[in-house]
Amino acid sequence: MQIDEKLEPILAQVLSRNAGEAEFHQAVREVLESLGRVIAKHPDWAEDALIERICEPERQIIFRVPWVDDSGQVQINRGFRVQFNSALGPYKGGLRFHPSVNLGIIKFLGFEQTFKNGLTGMPIGGGKGGSDFNPRGRSDGEVMRFCQSFMTELHRHLGEYTDVPAGDIGVGGREIGYMFGQYKRLTNRYEAGVLTGKGLVYGGSRARREATGYGAVYFVERMLGSRGQDLAGRRAVVSGSGNVAIYTIEKLQQLGALVVACSDSNGYVVDEAGIDLELVKEVKEVRRARISEYAELKGAGAEYVEGGSIWDVPCEIAMPSATQNELTGKDAKTLVGNGVVVVGEGANMPSTPEAVRIFQEAGVLFAPGKAANAGGVATSALEMQQNASRDSWSFDQTEARLAHIMRGIHDLCAETAEEYGAPGDYVLGANIAGFVRVAEAMRAFGVI
Structure with missing residues (x-):
């Protein structure tokens, strides 16, 4: 996708002012590529340096x-x-x-x-x-x-x-x-509301630990539902083995998917019978060890591959949940060739721009991180609500709120993409919907 010529000077300014910050450049470019349609619809939004101000930290x-x-x-x-x-x-x-x-x-x-x-x-x-x-x-x-x-x-x-x-x-x-x-x-x-992700005994929220992973799966489930499909019986691969990956695996398994691989920075494990989640938790959360220990403890049926790419493992559902730019264009071609149906980003910007383009051109459902992994921060906001009211909700109550929020985010992205002439483009939908909410508030405040 090309950047509208009216927005090119803004990108040039960002690149010049923030020299050497490649990840920041990538994030800004991706958003600006979506905003040409917004400026065409709301030309006055190009005034008062609104977009320039959004690109500059306060x-x-x-x-x-x-x-x-x-x-x-x-x-x-x-x-x-x-x-x-x-x-x-x-x-x-x-x-x-x-x-x-x-x-x-x-x-x-x-x-x-x-x-x-x-x-x-x-x-x-x-x-x-x-x-x-x-x-x-x-x-x-x-x-x-x-x-x-x-x-x-x-x-x-x-x-x-x-x-x-x-x-x-x-x-x-x-x-x-x-x-x-x-x-x-x-x-x-x-001041309990000053940090979130706290322990339950001092103001934490139930389901906060699970929220990012669970939320990403709820988003993917809603995407598949828009095509009359579901998660049950589908083969899945989840990169990473930290908090996001663990609870992505858990929710996928609860909804009937077969998760066959997960990873860490040293390599990945493949377990064709399905990842033993309790063993992953033991290795990563209790022992704080490397994922290779999973294969050692599990024995027959579990294979550890040092280095390499977890995306070589065939799957219908790919959930990159480790770190930025972990899924490359080469990986995307492999996944498409192996029949991937949906990609849901649990991490922040884990797919390179080339990978995103390959998925979209192949008709793969693609959920960008800023939408798919919003469940964590949404539940943090719910934790802030509980702290402010000196209240504590049940797990089921909090998870129900999380599921409602994630389905709402999906629908907002889908409706926004439709409104701006790009049905099914969740990247554009997420970028524009998020931008519009921030921009409307900033315009109301005047130039500050």
Whole structure:
């Protein structure tokens, strides 16, 4: 898809102003490619630098994070929080702890988060943060000391009406607990709504852990339903083996799909009888080990492949749920050749632009991450609701709300694509629907 000539100067400005930030460039380009139809319908939206303002974060915070490891050595990491857009509500988005984290990745994630949050219909703006700290192989004491140092700086920028972080890659319940404890200590306030993804005993929401994976499957189920099809009996592959992947597998299995493969950064396992989810949880959540241990523990029937591509495994349902740009054009051709029917992005921007084009040209149902994986942040907003009302909902009540929100997001994307002359194009539908909600709020506020 080409960018409308009226929007080319905006992309050129983004590329110039944010040199070297390839992931951010990719995210902006993808959205701008969809907006030509919006500008044709609403030419006044090209005024007042509205799109330029949406592409520029409201605030970018970078800070030093010093901490002491178990051997007594001082370590230095870099912390980030990009408060991208607050037109719809307080900044909302996860914290990622991974060696790959840099400003460009955090900006791409915050930009995507702005539109994703808009799609949910919840009163939350877009933000993202994290650090190049790697929690893998670190003791609980080291992780705690890092989290406390990280929050010592970050806390001054947070608040339930200002900025509400959650978890992401490398940040689970353990890390959220340490950070919430430090926030409470520094502020002398029990402000439960300042972080989401908390433990149930101190203000967390049931179904939050499951929400991103479950939500992605609900979206895919709705897509298939639009063609009179369902998930039952279909062969599925889910990349990753972290929180999103685990609960994607769980919901797929509950709805009758056969999940035969999952992965981590070292390789992937294939289990033709169906992935043993409890064993995956044991390996990844309890032992914090590599996915290769799954094959060692399972024995006969489970094969571990070191390196390579999980997308070589034939499937009808592909759910990339690990990290950005993990599914390439070559992988997409392989999947199409093997008969893939639907691709649902559980991770943020896991498919390259070439891969997306190949899927769309082949008529494969394609669910972009900003729509398909919005269940996590939607349930975070539900956690904020419970914190504000000093309430606690049941799992079934929360999951029912999640399912309703995800089906609503699907229908909004489908209807928007239809309205703008591209029926079945969920990428265009998601980009335009999210943009319109943010843009309408920004126009109401004037030039700020």
